[in-house]
Amino acid sequence: MLIVNMHDAKSGLSRLVEAIESGEEKEVVIARTPARHAYRALGQL
Numbered sequence: 001m002l003i004v005n006m007h008d009a010k011s012g013l014s015r016l017v018e019a020i021e022s023g024e025e026k027e028v029v030i031a032r033t034p035a036r037h038a039y040r041a042l043g044q045l
Helices: 006-011 013-022
Strands: 002-005 027-033 037-042
Touching: 002 006, 002 013, 006 013, 006 027, 013 027
Parallel strands: 002 027
Antiparallel strands: 027 037
16 A cells, blocks of 8 residues: 655656556555545555
């Protein structure tokens, strides 16, 4: 599981999508503020 902040996610969105599509990462968590808000992108459900 990869955890990134919102700025890094916006800056490297194509890299994150590629990592999920290739199977390198199964889950990416985008955190706005640690432990308060998190959005998950799952490669496979």
